[in-house]
Amino acid sequence: MEFEPVIAIIAIFIGLPWVILHYVTKWKTNASITTDDEVLLEELYNLAKRLDDRMDTVERLVASDNPEFRPARIMHDSEKDNQQLRELEELIAEKKGAMK
Known part of the structure; x- marks a missing residue:
């Protein structure tokens, strides 16, 4: 067998x-994705947004002191980037509305 x-x-x-x-x-x-992951992602998003605002402020201050200064970013406060941020903020707002 x-x-x-x-x-x-x-x-x-x-x-x-x-x-x-x-x-x-x-x-x-x-x-x-877990609820903790969503909270962490939202915190990271808010932190990145604040850092971007700070970077814009620093670049403006340096540019006002030194007229030859060229920012490292090609274009700050870009409409294309802002549109993506607005879409992300709308998704976050919808998610919060659905959770309530």
Whole structure:
């Protein structure tokens, strides 16, 4: 009696689907962002926004003292960047509204 074909069939029809379903389940449970992650992302967003404002202020102060100063950023307070920030702020506001 040879057990190798039986073991191979069991591995293909039972073992392989079990492994695939196991990792699909793990993937689905880990795919969502937690509330703590959302809070952290919002704090990081607010911090980045404040730092960007500070950078604009520093560049204005240095430019007023030194007329030859050229900011490292190509264009500060860019409309393209501001549009993306407004969209992000709207998403955050919608999320807060949905949570209340």
